Amino acid sequence: MPNGGEEKRKTKTRRESSGDEDGNIAGKCDAASALKKGPWTSAEDAILMEYVTTHGEGNWNAVQRHSGLSRCGKSCRLRWANHLRPDLKKGAFSPEEEGLIIELHAKMGNKWARMAAELPGRTDNEIKNYWNTRIKRLLRAGLPIYPPDVCSKVLEGNYETQCMDRNETTGGDPVQKDHREIPELVFKNFKINRGVLSYLPNLLDVPGSNILKQDGFGSSNNYGFMLPTLPPPKRIRTATEDSIFRDVVDVGGVIGLPTPFSQLTTDYAASERTPDPFGLSSPYDSSDVNFTSYDGQPPLAALSGSHAFLNDDSSSSEPISGAMKLELPSLQYTDTHQLDSWAAMTPTASPLLPVESVDTNTLIQSPPPMTEPPQSLGCLSPRSSGLLEAVLYESLTLTNMNCSANDQASVAVSMEHQLPYNSRKRDWGMQADPISPLGHSAASVFSVCTPMSGSSSDEPGCEMKQEMGSQVSSPYGEEKQTPAGTDCMQIEFSRPDVLLGSGSYFGLSYGGCLEKGEPTATTQTDAAGGG
DNA sequence: AACTAGTTCAACCGCGTCGCT
DNA sequence: CAGCGACGCGGTTGAACTAGT
Known part of the structure; x- marks a missing residue:
């Protein structure tokens, strides 16, 4: 293909x-x-x-x-x-290769070169082109990017390997955690963030259901984060759709429709009231969410979240907008059937704030180390894995946010107990992040700072702790106080307008719950974009 | 047959990293 | 440690091609 x-x-x-001679x-x-x-x-x-x-x-x-x-x-x-190169393999990818690419992408994101290393005779460019093409088609058809079996493979694989990895590198000593593995990614520099987000109230004038349609959100220039816009299919091409469907089935080995992640649901979230393939339980029951409420727009959660900036290497340190682009192509749905299938995996229907609208110069910063890195969390560090893990990670993070900010010691414990892998009951209705995980997704896990703020963690603005219980931008441009120690996720997340306007979501909420312990000087990137 | 929209792919571009001086 | 060049990577572009109307 x-x-x-x-x-x-x-x-x-x-x-x-x-035309040689005419070469420019x-x-x-x-x-x-x-x-x-x-x-x-x-x-x-x-x-x-x-x-x-x-x-x-x-x-x-x-x-x-x-x-x-x-x-x-x-x-x-x-x-x-x-x-x-003589060892190049020419011709179309074999089904095996296609499957491998999908799996590798699920694991490592847009690491074309690394993927190419796993595919003898194939080049990064080839793989990249293939993937982009595939992605386009799938998205155009509103189909999930990753077949369910790939998802489960990755989840299982990473859970095991990363935990093993962690044990190896840390000698099993939870205190001596390997910082490379711990998802020390939280929002820092909240004061700056609030500044960055200060213009968000402008967006609040736009009804949540419409905001995604606004220029700038739906424009191609802004498709990077969660609202990439591929032109809607101008005509339905049956053959193409068939082909796409075949791809999903053949490559994935599992029919992705209508509930592409049912398998995962079974594996990991069987006991949950809501399908929760990635541990991304929505605060809503999917049945409670009217995904068509946004003028028929799909839930714009960006499942693909963001390998690029979740991965552990340099490219991760790009400004979010850049990093997200290819990985978060548009998710367009053509019918409610597909919406349903996505609802299972992207539970949020919240309109999401494009990162670009925040600040294209935002930085991803390494968060301060947690008091005790939850083992499981460490295993799912987005810094060491790909999208799916990132999603899991965020889920964990979000879950963890429920813990009292005052109860620092409980962080690790509670996170461990809130793994998506176990069936521990969670009250998502009260706790989780409706914006979702997949929406802001991985991005939301990160600290967002303006470059000028510097990445220095010793700046007051970077002290997340200070921000606990500090202001939260209201959807109406006001600020309200959130009592420290209260459930930071009790902001009215069910309201799209709140979500959109809530710069606090990026800053306070995450920081308030995640920020424990000392700020770390480690930065994912420097002001120059990571070097 | 002409037109148009979508797809594919080679190549370019910018940037980050590494190693040497 | 800064400067520099080489290299590699990922994102983007644009032209050729294909398929539908």
Whole structure:
């Protein structure tokens, strides 16, 4: 499916070859040297091939110098890696490969290179293209990105491996936790946050049901966070839909409709009153939520949450808006049937605040270490895993928020006891975050600071503790006091307008509950975007 | 046959990281 | 430790192609 073709490729190449002389000159690699850009010709390929076979890979800039190629080293490397490497596997992805890609993406997010390493003969670019194409199609059809079996695999796999990992790295000593694994991601710098969010009240004038339609939210420029907008299908293409459906079934091995995560529900949340595949129980029963209330818009929870910035490497430190883009494509639903299926996995119907609307320069900061890293939480650290884990993590986080801010010692314990994996009863109606986990999702777990605030944790604004019980932006632009120690999630989350306007959601709520112990100086990123 | 919208894929671009000096 | 170059990665773009009308 993915590549429509070698044939096409050949045709294109042929054309390119013929148009060699017209190739545009100049380039970013080295504008001064007028390096050629654009499609490679077969002659160039030959030169590059010859050079690499004699000199080996690496030192790509030398290729240009020594081979006479008018291509920058970067371009040479790309060409070699993506097209000329002898071990490249050409042609469409096999079903096995497709399945693997899906699984890997569920685990690691947009780590194309890492995924490529798991797929011999495949390039990151290829995988990326495949995924993006696939995502587009699935979203267009309103289907879940991950087949249920993949979800369960990832969940199980990570739960086990990460716990094992943790035990190894910490020697089982909960005190000596491995900071790489602990999801020390909380909102910091609340004062700054409040500033950042200060214009949110503007949004509050827009009814929740409509806000998502506002320019800027639905625009392509803003699709990054939770409201990516793919153009609605202008015509229904039966063949395409069929194909999509086939993909879901074939690749996933499990029919994703109408309840794509039923399997997970069974596995992990059987005892819960609401399907809770990711431990993402909504405060609502899905039956209580009218997902069509937003003018027929689907719940805009972004399941795909955000590998990019949940993953543990540098790319995670990008400003949220950037990081989220590809991973949170639009979720569009065409019928209530699909809504139902999504309702199970993305329980929130809350309109979500696009990160862009907050501040594209926001930073993700490492939270202060928790008094005692809940083991399970550590196992689900978004920093060490992908989307699904992130979702789980957030679920845990949200759950944990219920704990009294004063009862710091209970944090770890309560979180442990609120794992989605166990069947411990949770009163989501009172406690959980309706905005959801999936909506703000992983993003909401993170600290959001303006760069100018600095990532220094010793700034007063970064002291989450101080903020416990501090102001909460009301949906109406006012601020109200939330008594410290009270259930921070008792804000009126059931109200979309509150959710939208509640900068406090980002700051206070999370911080109030998560922030325990010393602020950490560790930052996920620096002001420059992480370097 | 012409037009249009959607898809695919190669290549580019910007940025982060690493290693060397 | 700063500066620099090389390299790698992920996101985006644009042209070619395909399919539907």
